[in-house]
Amino acid sequence: MQMWILKTRTFYLNRMWGRRSMKLTLILLTFVSIFSLYSVHLLLKTANEGGSLLYEQLGHKAFGMVGKLTASGSITMQNIGAMSSYLFIVKYELPLVIQALMNIEDTNGLWYLNGDYLVLLVSLVLILPLSLLRNLGYLGYTSGLSLLCMMFFLIVVIFKKFQIPCPAEIAFLVNETVNGSLAQPAAFVGFNRTESDSCQPRYFIFNSQTVYAVPILTFSFVCHPAILPIYEELKGRSRRRMMNVSKISFFAMFLMYLLAALFGYLTFYEHVESELLHTYSSVMETDILLLIVRLAVLVAVTLTVPVVIFPIRSSITHLLCASKEFSWWRHSVITVSILVFTNLLVIFVPNIRDIFGFIGASAAAMLIFILPSAFYIKLVKKESMKSVQKIGAMFFLLSGIVVMTGSMALIVLDWVHNAPGGGH
Template sequence: MELQKMGEEMGTERLNGTIPDSDKAAVLEDGYEEEERMMAEKEEFLPHIASKKLSQFTDFEGKTSFGMSVFNLSNAIMGSGILGLAYAMSNTGIVLFVVLLISIALLSSYSIHLLLKCAGVVGIRAYEQLGFRAFGHSGKVIAAVIISMHNIGAMSSYLFIVKSELPLVIQTFLGLNENTNEWYMNGNVLIIIVSVCVILPLAMMKHLGYLGYTSGLSLTCMCFFLVSVIYKKFQIPCPLNETHHESSWVYDNGHNITTEEGVCTPAVLTVNSKTAYAIPILAFAFVCHPEVLPIYTELKRASKHRMQNVANVSILAMFVMYLLTAIFGYLTFYGTVEAEMLHTYVKGDRLMLCVRLAVLLAVILTVPVVLFPIRRAIQQLLFHKKDFSWLRHVIIAICLLIIVNLLVIFVPNIKDIFGFIGATSAPSLIFILPSIFYIRIVPNEKESLLSRSKIQAACFAALGFVFMVMSLSFIIADWVTTGKSSLGGH
């Protein structure tokens, strides 16, 4: 009875809100442990972030696996530039090409390291918001504009490939005459159909992680391209007797006739007037930085170390693919390889037609991945404090695709325009912005301005300015030369 009475008294005290001191201590201890556990989970998710800041950069927990993230980032790295790597090697030589490719891959990995370190310090995983933390609203606007310019240029270049290559593939497979005026031979019509039927549905996905499967398919197509290039190296004789017919090699019964000595000897080191053009091509081969932070946001069990591993695996995979493509493409045609390697193969080759189709599919599936950072930049600029809206999400995607399609259809010299944009945006995204963000965002108390890390970042930014000036100089010189030749031609 005594025990029963004591139990009833304790129950009454709990109901009245008065808890004995011993119970209070237990409750406080349990609450403290629970709070510590929650803080530890948040620290593991993103280091050095207060709980109230967590909702500022994401409203969901990342669900994209490591493998899918690698597929997406690899797909973002790989562009149509892979078709020009053999040409770049022919103008640099094997040794210089390998040295440049290794250097650019390491520099790109270091640049991503700077971005992730900035994100870890301030708890922000959006390129535009890093710009805001570094330089205020002007930094945010500059980052968003550069990302949009660069990715619109990339999307336009991909759709230009579709516009020029898809009619040729259809014509060859159907055995049609070149002068056929059917609607399905019109490149402008084809890019609209591809944009509406393939790109737009993929661009409507809410999260970038969902595109991991299409990115995997895109990379599979490029692997088929690489295997075919390697196979053709052992099937095509060295084209010493060269005759061009519609950008294709013609052989005498499949056998070459040697008319010039030394043509089939690989160059170890080459320096000529076109060598300087190869350096920007290689420098921009690993541009993926606008996609890094969105992929980081959606990564499962996200941490700086885990995302850096995603970047390193992606860069290594693309490095191997780039190197093999360049070596086997170059050793097939040597100094006679064209700027777009597929044009060097015989036009009627069925295998290479399948390769063209695979490259077209890979390019088409890359466009939605490139579109996501532009839409994110627009949302960060104009709708940062607003909740997610499906209507706004879809309208931005439709508007971007309309703009890109109009550019590809109506601007005849879009290659020069976006060559200029690429020469300014790519060095900014790879070298300049990550470096200056790092210098501004990382507190001086943690790393002084004279620390080795910040001095390295400053040198990295200076290297970016050198690349920018060099690339712009080449483009302007090419414009002047082309202008003179055009005047002479007319």
């Protein structure tokens, strides 16, 4: 159930703990996971009643071409967001890996340590040839490898929690060094030792960054377009069995998000960066274990990008050229266009938070809240509008509209009133 998406989103969830606080993120994580599971229930029931196991086809049966375009557009936006998150990791992690392997200290003027150049090079040399394949025979291997990388990353995050002292202690040692023999970590410049609570977890914090919490978590739990194809291929297919598969998958996602975010936050507290591995670089020299993690994650995300391109290209081809025979020229043009657009996002959007926030508030909200409930209300005819099931679906639909409009409005206000965040 798209478990390979876990690794990227977990990196950013660590930032949410530092910005938002412990209990608030835990509460939101719990509610979003439950709501996502409920939407899977609605989607499976609708698929049985509507007679289709394609998300876009359900949209067409429910609302005609408008429903089909809405479903297709939401899936495309969600997958482009996932691709962008993977390429963001290449952009920020690959220069550090090259720097560590080549033992380079002065990075000024070196093009091969520029993340923008590297993400273009990786896209051209590795991702594009794999994306041009007509079939994805290696999909199973890629998914398994990515999940193993996520497990390894989680183990390292937990292990490092007991190795790295609190950032306050690091900054204190730096400030107390008389002869300057200890270099101050960049992430903690200007830290005030009098902030005695900096190494204490904060339970509820509300600020301008809180508006991104729900969209990011919504984005993190989207796997709904893959639910129906998996349901179709399930041996001994039944809705109850598919719901059991979904419960196990969602619990695994919840547990991995929770542990990685919690231990990342309890290691660095409010000093944790958007990309957790970068925070480790700020407080310690090159570590062989972290280098292995970086290499594993880079391999996994590079192999995953072509997997995400396939449904985007398939959806575009189905919309524009459904009745035409396969053409290598059209196949290549669509693939290159998708890659070019995604690379431009990664190069020119200053913060991955903006991509996660916008897509989480729009496409992810559509795929989790609005579309499954709308399809259910429209296509499940055997239940009246006064039934508990239909009332619950209607309430879920209204909740999705509130989440979508409210989150989008708050994000736009944050963009207007606050300068764009730099770095990663």
